[in-house]
Amino acid sequence: MKKILIIEDDENLGKSIKKIIELEGMTAFLASSLYDARKMFVDTFDMIVLDWMLPDGQGIDFLREIRTKNIFTPVIMLTARTDLIDKVLGLETGANDYMTKPFESRELVARIRVQLRETNHNADAVKLEKISIGKLVINTSERNVLFDGKKINLTKMEYELLKILAENPKQTFSRENLLDKVWGYENFPTTRTVDTHVLQVRQKISEDIIETVRGLGYRLAELK
Numbered sequence: 001m002k003k004i005l006i007i008e009d010d011e012n013l014g015k016s017i018k019k020i021i022e023l024e025g026m027t028a029f030l031a032s033s034l035y036d037a038r039k040m041f042v043d044t045f046d047m048i049v050l051d052w053m054l055p056d057g058q059g060i061d062f063l064r065e066i067r068t069k070n071i072f073t074p075v076i077m078l079t080a081r082t083d084l085i086d087k088v089l090g091l092e093t094g095a096n097d098y099m100t101k102p103f104e105s106r107e108l109v110a111r112i113r114v115q116l117r118e119t120n121h122n123a124d125a126v127k128l129e130k131i132s133i134g135k136l137v138i139n140t141s142e143r144n145v146l147f148d149g150k151k152i153n154l155t156k157m158e159y160e161l162l163k164i165l166a167e168n169p170k171q172t173f174s175r176e177n178l179l180d181k182v183w184g185y186e187n188f189p190t191t192r193t194v195d196t197h198v199l200q201v202r203q204k205i206s207e208d209i210i211e212t213v214r215g216l217g218y219r220l221a222e223l224k
Contacts, residue, residue, distance in 0.1 A: 002026040005045040007037045009054050018030030020105045034062050043071045052079035067094040074115040094156050131166045138166055147205045159203050165220040172215040
């Protein structure tokens, strides 16, 4: 049975989310503060539903904290913030999905199931611990990148973008396809997000690391 941790200080909303999750055959635990959440064994949960604003801090800081500890439990952020920059910040910090209040509980459950399916798929798939193409080495178990022997510091989204391209070195991905695979949104506000991250990866690694295929999208360049 899947275990879901809900970190939400709104008592009525928290209980409502807990109830509908349990009606779906999952087990739900409710924490009303970061203090309560930190007392739980976060890495034993299959999913975390995390409010942005909490009485003793911000959920985004808690998310950053667990990702720093290499806890990659899927996280869905809940927030009243609607600005694009806040969504991007949440995703860049390591959130797997993002929902703006108010929302329908059924939609939240649907998104939880999507993340759980993705997690199960990744767990069942035979995954390479290391992707090595020319000077590029991606250690997937440690989530780090080396180029020409030098460690490259990438954000979560930059890493995921490069990893998708490296796993499919001869495939060209459209911007829309990359948005869906990397960010998990079929209708992300703008494809400029992909262009920006491609530019950042090129700046950190090499201008030639990602090839632009005119009219189609991007693919990993041939590396020697």
